[in-house]
Amino acid sequence: MNFRKYLVLAGVTVFAAAGDSMLSHGMKQTGNISLNHLQGVIFAILNPWVAIGILLLLAFFATYMTALSWADLTYVLPATSLGYVILALVARFLLHEHVSPLRWLGIALITGGVGFIAGGPELTKHPKHGTETALADAGVTLSGGAER
Amino acid sequence: MKSFLSRRWRLLLAWTLPTACAVGCILSPLRGYGAVSRVVAQKIPLGSPLHISVVYTWSAILVIVVASVVGDVLLARAMKQVGDVGELRRRVGIFAVIGRTLGNPNFLLGVTAMAVAFFSLLFALSWGDVSLVAPAAASLTFIGNAVAAKIFLHERVDRRRWIAASLVAAGVALLAG
Numbered sequence: 001m002n003f004r005k006y007l008v009l010a011g012v013t014v015f016a017a018a019g020d021s022m023l024s025h026g027m028k029q030t031g032n033i034s035l036n037h038l039q040g041v042i043f044a045i046l047n048p049w050v051a052i053g054i055l056l057l058l059a060f061f062a063t064y065m066t067a068l069s070w071a072d073l074t075y076v077l078p079a080t081s082l083g084y085v086i087l088a089l090v091a092r093f094l095l096h097e098h099v100s101p102l103r104w105l106g107i108a109l110i111t112g113g114v115g116f117i118a119g120g121p122e123l124t125k126h127p128k129h130g131t132e133t134a135l136a137d138a139g140v141t142l143s144g145g146a147e148r
Numbered sequence: 149m150k151s152f153l154s155r156r157w158r159l160l161l162a163w164t165l166p167t168a169c170a171v172g173c174i175l176s177p178l179r180g181y182g183a184v185s186r187v188v189a190q191k192i193p194l195g196s197p198l199h200i201s202v203v204y205t206w207s208a209i210l211v212i213v214v215a216s217v218v219g220d221v222l223l224a225r226a227m228k229q230v231g232d233v234g235e236l237r238r239r240v241g242i243f244a245v246i247g248r249t250l251g252n253p254n255f256l257l258g259v260t261a262m263a264v265a266f267f268s269l270l271f272a273l274s275w276g277d278v279s280l281v282a283p284a285a286a287s288l289t290f291i292g293n294a295v296a297a298k299i300f301l302h303e304r305v306d307r308r309r310w311i312a313a314s315l316v317a318a319g320v321a322l323l324a325g
Contacts, residue, residue: 068227072303073220074294078312084323106322113315116308124304
């Protein structure tokens with residue numbers, strides 16, 4: 001895990017949280033979309049909040065795919081679940097909404113889960129990955145040994 | 149070189165718009181539940197006793213969980229087949245990476261599974277309450293993904309990862325409610 005990879009994981013987290021809240025905010029402004037009134041979709045997309053929300057979610061999808069290309073699914077999903085925490089903290093400190101004790105417990109649990117995952121390896125090493133990962137493994141062990 | 153470019157443009161034109169729409173409308177409501185309850189304007193009239201709607205809601209939740217787990221597993225497998233995006237981008241360029249991803253059958257199946265999850269979420273929300281459907285679907289998806297990743301992706305889900313997945317699932321259930 002280098003700095004760039006942590007940046008991608010942070011991108012997944014932030015883009016998902018920001019995209020959702022912007023889309024949700026925009027959809028509340030535009031109102032309902034029903035199947036027999038589909039021109040509402042165009043008005044919805046013209047709303048700047050919805051447009052930015054969709055762009056952010058595309059960025060989320062791109063970063064999520066990037067993360068999945070070099071990390072396990074069981075690593076990426078818990079690691080990026082901090083987005084829920086960000087949303088709750090934004091609601092509390094920027095929107096001054098009430099956050100119940102049960103939700104604070106939820107925040108604590110998610111943070112704990114992320115802490116658990118962060119210490120472990122991000123990718124399961126399969127034998128078929130070949131010499132490249134084997135060399136990386138050896139490199140990691142060597143540098144770890146040197147530090148000790 | 150010309151045919152090289154035109155093939156790329158065809159790929160881009162053929163996939164950019166549908167993918168943009170699919171990704172935009174599929175992934176957003178799965179995470180931003182506020183938007184979905186707006187999209188589903190009409191409740192589906194059931195006219196049946198309460199326990200029937202409970203059965204309907206929970207089967208819809210089950211379909212959401214299964215579909216999003218299948219989608220996540222397929223997307224993860226697709227990206228493992230494509231390879232390390234950062235490294236690949238330096239070697240063959242960003243457009244080749246995008247083309248390779250969008251041309252991957254697992255990727256397309258994964259997006260389709262995500263679409264199924266989205267539509268079952270719409271059904272679940274028209275039968276059940278958001279405060280039940282959203283946390284139940286989100287937290288069960290975390291657990292389901294851990295199991296499916298172990299079985300189908302052969303990831304080493306050790307004790308550390310089980311604890312992380314369970315803690316996050318519990319936390320999401322509390323937060324999304």
